[in-house]
Amino acid sequence: MTKVELTRFRIKKGKEAKAQEWMDFLNEHHADTVATMAGEKMYVESVFKEKNPDGYTYFYWYSVQGEGGNAVEESKSYIDKKHIEYWDECIDMEYKPVDMKLEENLIAPAVEKVIEKDA
Template structure:
């Protein structure tokens, strides 16, 4: 069974540049970042950025993942360790993350077949 999620996180005021550094780090280390996904049973992970009129920056995390993947907190990868450092510094924990409610989930049969074969 696949899990599809979209969650909105707020960036701490004053940490917008650090949050952009975070995304740049992940993009600059794309191959190593993608390599961490297998153990997590993460098939798709995308991050979107929104800057609202009140001066807050939000990251929206979209993912398609399988069950029983390894938690990022348990990873020994330098990517995941750095990712968690950025997370701790940038994500505003006083703001309750918003989990969007999934209304429709369309995954092409060929993609679903690959996901199921990995389960």
């Protein structure tokens, strides 16, 4: 079974540039970042940024993930270690992340077959 999530995280005040550095790092190391996904059973991972009128920047994390994947915290990959460093520095843990409620999920049959085969 796949898990589809969309979660809103708030960036700490004053860490907006560091958060952008984080996204730039992941994009600059795209191939290595994608290589970490298999062990996590992560099929899709996208991050959207919003500069809200409340003065905060928010990241929206969208993912499609299978069951039984490895936790990013357990990874030996330099990408995941750096990812966690940025997370700890940038994500405002005083703000409760907002998990969006999934109302509709459409995955093309060809993509679903690949996911099922991997599971």
